[in-house]
Amino acid sequence: MLEELGYKRLSIEAIAARAGVGKQTIYRWWKGKGLLVIEAFAHATSARATELPTADSGSVAEDLRRLLLSVFDRNAHYDRGAAPATKSMMAEAQLDREFLATFRELVQSWHGLFLRVLERGKERGELRPDADSAALVDLLMGATWYRVLLEHAPLDKAYADTIIRTVLEGNRPD
Amino acid sequence: MLEELGYKRLSIEAIAARAGVGKQTIYRWWKGKGLLVIEAFAHATSARATELPTADSGSVAEDLRRLLLSVFDRNAHYDRGAAPATKSMMAEAQLDREFLATFRELVQSWHGLFLRVLERGKERGELRPDADSAALVDLLMGATWYRVLLEHAPLDKAYADTIIRTVLEGNRPD
Amino acid sequence: MLEELGYKRLSIEAIAARAGVGKQTIYRWWKGKGLLVIEAFAHATSARATELPTADSGSVAEDLRRLLLSVFDRNAHYDRGAAPATKSMMAEAQLDREFLATFRELVQSWHGLFLRVLERGKERGELRPDADSAALVDLLMGATWYRVLLEHAPLDKAYADTIIRTVLEGNRPD
Amino acid sequence: MLEELGYKRLSIEAIAARAGVGKQTIYRWWKGKGLLVIEAFAHATSARATELPTADSGSVAEDLRRLLLSVFDRNAHYDRGAAPATKSMMAEAQLDREFLATFRELVQSWHGLFLRVLERGKERGELRPDADSAALVDLLMGATWYRVLLEHAPLDKAYADTIIRTVLEGNRPD
DNA sequence: GTATAACCGAGACGGTACGTCCCGTCTTACA
DNA sequence: TGTAAGACGGGACGTACCGTCTCGGTTATAC
Numbered sequence: 001m002l003e004e005l006g007y008k009r010l011s012i013e014a015i016a017a018r019a020g021v022g023k024q025t026i027y028r029w030w031k032g033k034g035l036l037v038i039e040a041f042a043h044a045t046s047a048r049a050t051e052l053p054t055a056d057s058g059s060v061a062e063d064l065r066r067l068l069l070s071v072f073d074r075n076a077h078y079d080r081g082a083a084p085a086t087k088s089m090m091a092e093a094q095l096d097r098e099f100l101a102t103f104r105e106l107v108q109s110w111h112g113l114f115l116r117v118l119e120r121g122k123e124r125g126e127l128r129p130d131a132d133s134a135a136l137v138d139l140l141m142g143a144t145w146y147r148v149l150l151e152h153a154p155l156d157k158a159y160a161d162t163i164i165r166t167v168l169e170g171n172r173p174d
Numbered sequence: 175m176l177e178e179l180g181y182k183r184l185s186i187e188a189i190a191a192r193a194g195v196g197k198q199t200i201y202r203w204w205k206g207k208g209l210l211v212i213e214a215f216a217h218a219t220s221a222r223a224t225e226l227p228t229a230d231s232g233s234v235a236e237d238l239r240r241l242l243l244s245v246f247d248r249n250a251h252y253d254r255g256a257a258p259a260t261k262s263m264m265a266e267a268q269l270d271r272e273f274l275a276t277f278r279e280l281v282q283s284w285h286g287l288f289l290r291v292l293e294r295g296k297e298r299g300e301l302r303p304d305a306d307s308a309a310l311v312d313l314l315m316g317a318t319w320y321r322v323l324l325e326h327a328p329l330d331k332a333y334a335d336t337i338i339r340t341v342l343e344g345n346r347p348d
Numbered sequence: 349m350l351e352e353l354g355y356k357r358l359s360i361e362a363i364a365a366r367a368g369v370g371k372q373t374i375y376r377w378w379k380g381k382g383l384l385v386i387e388a389f390a391h392a393t394s395a396r397a398t399e400l401p402t403a404d405s406g407s408v409a410e411d412l413r414r415l416l417l418s419v420f421d422r423n424a425h426y427d428r429g430a431a432p433a434t435k436s437m438m439a440e441a442q443l444d445r446e447f448l449a450t451f452r453e454l455v456q457s458w459h460g461l462f463l464r465v466l467e468r469g470k471e472r473g474e475l476r477p478d479a480d481s482a483a484l485v486d487l488l489m490g491a492t493w494y495r496v497l498l499e500h501a502p503l504d505k506a507y508a509d510t511i512i513r514t515v516l517e518g519n520r521p522d
Numbered sequence: 523m524l525e526e527l528g529y530k531r532l533s534i535e536a537i538a539a540r541a542g543v544g545k546q547t548i549y550r551w552w553k554g555k556g557l558l559v560i561e562a563f564a565h566a567t568s569a570r571a572t573e574l575p576t577a578d579s580g581s582v583a584e585d586l587r588r589l590l591l592s593v594f595d596r597n598a599h600y601d602r603g604a605a606p607a608t609k610s611m612m613a614e615a616q617l618d619r620e621f622l623a624t625f626r627e628l629v630q631s632w633h634g635l636f637l638r639v640l641e642r643g644k645e646r647g648e649l650r651p652d653a654d655s656a657a658l659v660d661l662l663m664g665a666t667w668y669r670v671l672l673e674h675a676p677l678d679k680a681y682a683d684t685i686i687r688t689v690l691e692g693n694r695p696d
Numbered sequence: 697g698t699a700t701a702a703c704c705g706a707g708a709c710g711g712t713a714c715g716t717c718c719c720g721t722c723t724t725a726c727a
Numbered sequence: 728t729g730t731a732a733g734a735c736g737g738g739a740c741g742t743a744c745c746g747t748c749t750c751g752g753t754t755a756t757a758c
């Protein structure tokens with residue numbers, strides 16, 4: 001229904017009707033449209049067994065590339081698949097502080113994957129040991145989200161390369 | 175009123191009442207809440223004469239630093255000043271495609287400033303000539319927006335340093 | 349719609365839909381279902397020009413008889429015409445004190461007609477001068493309403509005769 | 523709870539909660555709010571051993587007076603005691619035909635007492651033998667209910683006297 | 697200096713959705 | 728096995744705003 005109507009026109013009334021369910025039942029389980037969508041999103045992504053690739057390939061560059069391209073893949077089409085949902089959630093997060101807290105947890109769970117890769121890189125001496133990994137993750141993710149949100153340029157391999165190249169070269173040891 | 179109520183609870187009805195104006199008059203001038211806010215935002219930022227620093231200091235690093243810190247300054251407090259407004263607009267942009275187009279123009283007008291600085295850097299040989307400047311701007315802005323939107327970490331000098339350092343070191347010539 | 353559905357199943361939602369009107373518009377004009385019905389009732393009875401007979405025939409008995417039979421006529425069929433509406437209003441009056449006040453005014457406007465007839469009777473010496481006219485009206489109306497409300501016996505001429513006979517004979521001068 | 527909340531706001535949900543009982547259990551015993559209240563009313567009036575006075579004093583006037591004043595007593599205060607309950611039941615009877623049937627039986631059980639008194643009066647020659655006793659009971663009860671329902675005048679001794687006087691004088695033999 | 701038009705506040709209107717209450721039925725988990 | 732607890736599908740409530748639409752009562756202009 002999200003893809004069909006868009007988040008704004010998606011009403012709890014309509015969800016209930018489509019589900020053949022009383023509105024109260026929905027309010028019993030979720031506090032609002034946002035939290036319902038977040039859960040539906042989590043369910044959909046986990047159900048489709050589309051886990052992000054976490055295997056250790058031996059090189060930060062390769063690990064990061066795999067991870068980032070996987071994220072790019074899911075969000076490359078701004079108007080279908082995961083992107084509309086994540087965009088909607090980011091919007092709701094700006095409109096409802098309570099929702100922001102929940103959403104942040106979801107988003108930060110993704111950070112973990114990136115953090116681990118970067119930390120492995122440090123251990124292997126591929127990255128400066130004093131680099132601020134958390135900040136680097138924000139760079140990686142921020143660059144990605146920015147294009148998804150504004151839709152002013154595509155999430156393509158060239159962009160991924162630029163991002164990864166910049167982050168790694170910019171934090172090479174000495 | 176935006177700071178007071180938040181974008182979600184800010185209704186055109188309330189704006190009209192507060193302004194001592196008929197609703198029709200508002201609809202005559204703006205097509206929706208989003209476009210009204212975008213204009214109010216533009217008015218407020220220009221009125222306060224808080225233009226971004228564009229002077230050429232002679233070094234990319236310094237120019238970038240000044241520019242980025244100026245942006246950081248305006249948005250450092252996530253719950254007052256410019257941040258709530260920009261966050262609201264980013265939200266609206268996700269919910270209304272027509273608004274997205276308008277908002278994108280506003281945002282991209284800011285890109286110009288960063289692009290010019292990077293291009294000057296290329297000319298001076300401070301940056302690789304084949305670096306994708308547009309992508310680098312997205313890196314800079316994306317990293318900034320990301321923390322503003324998620325509010326999971328502060329927009330502080332350390333973060334600015336990491337961003338600039340990474341972008342510049344990551345795109346040094348040869 | 350009242351006759352069709354009955355007062356209980358008559359919802360403001362349905363009235364609005366049938367009238368092709370927003371619910372708010374109804375709430376703008378009437379405070380509740382009861383007050384709307386009371387107004388519809390007043391409108392219907394006045395529109396149909398079914399005024400009660402108030403002419404002076406020269407005898408209390410005859411005046412009273414005409415008046416009472418006219419009331420009987422309108423309410424003889426407990427399940428159509430005026431009776432369902434008046435019954436509904438009497439019900440609402442028991443459930444909502446504010447409505448009771450309004451309803452009482454309507455009902456007491458009818459008392460006036462009976463009171464005038466009785467007072468004429470006193471003047472002509474057909475009734476004891478110290479009879480409590482108001483109480484006698486309550487007797488006349490109470491007896492009528494009682495059968496309408498309980499529907500345990502018909503509003504027929506015999507009952508009208510008994511009522512009038514009792515009230516007049518019971519209050520003959522000396 | 524009836525006195526506390528009024529019939530309208532009295533919900534089965536609330537009754538169950540207050541009673542520490544499942545809703546289902548209530549529906550197992552009573553078909554609706556009305557029937558539950560009618561039973562509670564019957565229980566309350568019988569428990570308080572406030573039976574109506576049926577003894578034969580030797581005079582219709584006296585018997586009637588005792589009986590009527592007893593009814594008046596219970597309902598003199600329109601907002602507490604028996605009156606709110608009877609008013610509620612009369613309301614429900616107008617809204618639900620099935621309930622009306624049950625309620626009518628309860629009400630008519632009271633008629634029996636009045637009928638017996640009137641019949642005794644006929645036997646003793648205190649009343650015209652061809653008087654319609656049932657109609658007279660409706661006069662007595664109707665006059666009483668009317669004031670209880672509209673609350674436009676008190677149930678006082680003067681009113682009782684007028685009622686009884688009218689009914690007896692109006693149906694004296696010859 | 698007055699008639700006339702443009703404007704605008706106020707807010708009613710048809711409408712959608714909200715979040716809540718309660719209905720009467722169904723399910724669960726404990727005693 | 729029965730029952731409290733309460734979830735469920737459902738209907739209606741009364742409210743908030745939406746974007747559109749009349750209204751009068753000013754101004755401001757043209758005659």
